[in-house]
Each structure stands twice: as C-alpha cells, then as structure tokens.
Amino acid sequence: MARILGPADFTDMPWKNGGGVTRELYRVAGPEGGDEFDFRISMAKVGQSGPFSRYPDIDRVLMLVEGGGFRLSIDDKEPVRLNRPFEPISFAGEQAIHCDLLASTCLDFNVMTNRNWGRSEVEVHRLDAHQDRSVESSGRVFLYLHGTEPRLILLEPGERYELRAAEPVIVVEMRVFTHD
Numbered sequence: 001m002a003r004i005l006g007p008a009d010f011t012d013m014p015w016k017n018g019g020g021v022t023r024e025l026y027r028v029a030g031p032e033g034g035d036e037f038d039f040r041i042s043m044a045k046v047g048q049s050g051p052f053s054r055y056p057d058i059d060r061v062l063m064l065v066e067g068g069g070f071r072l073s074i075d076d077k078e079p080v081r082l083n084r085p086f087e088p089i090s091f092a093g094e095q096a097i098h099c100d101l102l103a104s105t106c107l108d109f110n111v112m113t114n115r116n117w118g119r120s121e122v123e124v125h126r127l128d129a130h131q132d133r134s135v136e137s138s139g140r141v142f143l144y145l146h147g148t149e150p151r152l153i154l155l156e157p158g159e160r161y162e163l164r165a166a167e168p169v170i171v172v173e174m175r176v177f178t179h180d
Contacts, residue, residue, distance in 0.1 A: 002161050003154040010152075016053035020044060022110075025152050026142065030114065038117035039176060040110075041142060041152065046070060047105045055093030061111040061122045063088040063172075065146065068103020082108075086124045086146075086170050109144070111174055118178035125173060127165040135173065136160045144172040 011024045016035070022044045030036030043065065052072075062082070064070070069083030074097050080089055083102055086109075091097065093112065113120040127133055135141060135155065143153040143161065147169040155161055163171065 002159055005152040005154070007150065015044070016055070020047065025144065026154070028117075030117075037112070038114040039120070040112045041144065041174065042110045042112070044108055044110065045105055046099060046101065046108060049100045050098070052097035052099060054096070055112060057114055057116055058093030058112050059090065059115050059119065060093050061088050061090050061120070063109050063124070065107040065109050067106030068101070070102055070106055071100045073098045073100070086126075086172070088122050088124065109146075109172060113176070116179075118176055120177070121175045123173045125171040127163070127169050127171060129165055129167050131165050133163045133165075133171065134160065135163065137175075140176040140178075142174040142176070144174070146170040146172065 005025065013022050013024050015022055022042045025041040025043065027037050028039040030038050064082045064085050064087070066085065069081065071079045071081050073079045074091055075095050081102070082089065111120055111122055125133060135143060137155040137157055137159050139157050141155040143163070145151045145153070147167055153161060
C-alpha cells in the first residue's frame with residue numbers, strides 16, 4: 001500500500017558545505033551510514049550565491065520551485081539558467097558548480113542518486129483541479145505533490161496509485177532503478 005509522507009516527516013539538515021539548510025524529504029542510507037546516502041529527495045532555500053557541495057559518484061537532478069531563479073556555472077561550460085519552475089537539469093555531483101542568484105531567495109528541488117547503487121528518472125506533470133493521473137510502478141516510484149500541502153507518495157514495485165487533484169498541483173514523478 002502506498003505510503004504518504006508530509007511536512008511532519010521531512011527533516012532539516014545543514015548543507016554539506018555549511019552554506020545553508022536542506023529539507024530532506026526522503027533518504028536511502030548508504031552502506032557507510034552517517035551522512036552518506038544512495039538516494040535522496042530534498043528541497044533547499046538558496047539565499048545567496050556560492051559554490052554547490054560536491055558529491056562524488058552522485059547523479060543529480062535539480063529544478064527551481066519558487067523564486068527568481070539562478071545561474072549555474074558547471075565546470076568550465078557555458079552557464080545554465082534555471083528561471084522557470086519545475087524544468088529539471090541533470091549533472092554529476094563531483095562537478096565544480098557555482099550558483100549565482102538572479103534575484104532574491106529561491107527554493108529548489110533536488111534528486112540525488114548514487115550511480116554505484118542505481119539510477120533515477122524524473123518527469124514533471126502539471127494537473128489541473130479535478131484532473132486524474134494513474135501511476136503504476138514496476139519498480140520504486142516516488143511522487144512529490146507540490147501544492148498547498150506538499151506530500152511525498154512512495155510506491156513499491158507492483159503498486160498502483162490513483163491521483164485526483166483537488167486543486168492545481170505539480171507532480172514530480174521519480175522512478176528509481178537499482179543495480180541489484
């Protein structure tokens with residue numbers, strides 16, 4: 001049966017580089033325990049420009065949720081602008097990344113997967129009020145519902161979830177494929 005998590009289940013944690021705080025929505029701990037993880041879904045308020053924490057062996061998917069956006073300089077490549085909500089970009093966690101705010105504080109959404117453990121695919125769906133969406137999982141599926149009351153729905157293999165939006169909602173669908 002689908003498990004539903006809400007704000008009371010989420011945990012605030014300091015950034016690895018000490019520059020801010022992340023709200024961790026879900027984590028699969030790594031074999032070493034501690035701060036290590038194999039999979040993590042989180043959100044962070046970005047209130048100042050600066051470097052991103054580096055995460056070797058971690059594939060990241062990042063998107064703006066709220067705010068004026070930011071520009072990411074990834075290694076020596078052309079900077080990437082994230083100024084439209086819920087448009088994901090992917091990059092490797094070991095890359096040198098510098099974030100420049102385009103306006104004021106932003107809220108971002110982050111999916112991080114240890115590539116030695118598995119991989120994840122992220123899709124964004126926008127539902128209008130009273131619109132339905134059916135999700136069937138052949139593996140692990142996570143649905144983040146961004147609306148008045150944010151929720152994270154966890155589906156195990158073989159589960160089906162019928163979503164009927166009571167209000168307009170953004171659904172971030174994350175499918176996770178492990179190597180085992």
